[in-house]
Amino acid sequence: MKKKILIFATLFIALFSLYQILYAEQPLTNWLQNPATPLAKDVRTNFWISMLAILPFLLLSEGLLFYAIVKFKAKPNAKPATFHENVRLEIAWTILPALALIIIAFPTFTTLKKMEVPPKSDLVVEVIGHQFFWEYKYPKYEINFAEKPLVVPVNKVVTLNCTSVDVIHSWFVPAFGVKQDANPGRITHAWFKALQTGTYKGQCAELCGALHALMYITVKVVTDEEFETWLEKNKPVPVTPTEATAPVKSKT
Numbered sequence: 586m587k588k589k590i591l592i593f594a595t596l597f598i599a600l601f602s603l604y605q606i607l608y609a610e611q612p613l614t615n616w617l618q619n620p621a622t623p624l625a626k627d628v629r630t631n632f633w634i635s636m637l638a639i640l641p642f643l644l645l646s647e648g649l650l651f652y653a654i655v656k657f658k659a660k661p662n663a664k665p666a667t668f669h670e671n672v673r674l675e676i677a678w679t680i681l682p683a684l685a686l687i688i689i690a691f692p693t694f695t696t697l698k699k700m701e702v703p704p705k706s707d708l709v710v711e712v713i714g715h716q717f718f719w720e721y722k723y724p725k726y727e728i729n730f731a732e733k734p735l736v737v738p739v740n741k742v743v744t745l746n747c748t749s750v751d752v753i754h755s756w757f758v759p760a761f762g763v764k765q766d767a768n769p770g771r772i773t774h775a776w777f778k779a780l781q782t783g784t785y786k787g788q789c790a791e792l793c794g795a796l797h798a799l800m801y802i803t804v805k806v807v808t809d810e811e812f813e814t815w816l817e818k819n820k821p822v823p824v825t826p827t828e829a830t831a832p833v834k835s836k837t
Contacts, residue, residue, distance in 0.1 A: 618760045621785060621806075622777045624699060625762030631692045638685045700762075703776035707741035714747070714754030714767040714789070717796035728819050734803040738812040739782050745775045752794065758787035758802055766791060779806040 620626040657666075711722035712735075720731040737743045747756055747767040756775065757764040765775035779785075787802035807815065 620762065621760040621779055621781060621783070622762055623780070624696075624777060625760060627692075627696045627699060628762040631696050634692050635689050638689050642682060642685070700775070703744055703774070704742050704778075706744040706776070708737060708743045710735065710737070710743060710745055712745050712747040712756055712767060714749040714751075714756070714793070716751050716794050717789075717800040719756070719800070719802060726816055726819075727821050728816070730819070734784070734805045736805045736807060736812065736815050737779065738809050739779055739806050742776060742778045745777075747773045747775060753791050754789050754793050754800070755791035756787070756802065757790035758785055758804060760785045761787075761804070764790055779804075782806045782808060 620629050709724060711724060713720040713722070715731070718732045719735075720729070721733075721735050722729045745756065745763070745765065747765050748771060749767040749769045751769060753769070754767040755764060756767060758777075761777040761779065763775045763777050765773055767773065783806055785804045785806065787804070789797055789800035789802070791797075793800065
């Protein structure tokens with residue numbers, strides 16, 4: 586009876602997990618979101634290469650474990666095995682995983698290099714982490730706001746200069762392939778180039794306090810025309826001196 590319950594529970598968990606991946610609404614930080622940038626596509630490709638390289642070892646080891654449990658389960662008056670080691674087998678299971686790691690290393694380091702060395706920027710945004718919200722600054726346009734969606738143009742390279750005013754935060758938007766720590770007293774860099782318009786969700790990925798789970802990220806990718814309109818609406822209004830604020834000239 587206990588075995589049947591265990592089997593049923595395992596199947597239920599596996600089917601429920603598969604449903605969550607394929608059909609349920611995606612969580613904000615689900616790493617299997619559809620890639621929306623070239624960098625995210627590279628990250629996804631690297632993920633599948635790594636999975637294909639290590640999956641045989643998982644299946645083989647778990648298969649052998651299951652076979653050993655069934656084949657060599659305890660029996661009355663059973664004679665124990667007398668063999669000790671197998672040098673060829675030990676060499677094989679040392680070399681093969683090492684080769685798998687070498688195969689994984691090439692696309693991994695290539696992707697990491699792309700993350701570290703962004704192309705020429707079309708837009709620079711300063712990202713400042715607070716407990717528990719994000720502040721954004723557009724230095725070129727003198728725009729500054731917080732707790733609002735980040736708005737960027739489509740098909741443009743956006744460079745993020747990340748920092749924090751209190752504790753370590755992490756700016757994480759899975760669809761962009763970006764997960765960059767924002768450290769107090771330091772400036773870290775990340776970049777992305779969204780290939781299509783839309784609204785993308787993310788979340789702080791560094792435990793930063795009591796309201797960490799509510800530190801959401803929203804990025805709106807718009808057309809060039811919509812971005813120019815947004816800039817016009819949000820650029821600071823120039824202050825002109827009036828009679829009340831103008832300096833009083835002394836009469837001499």
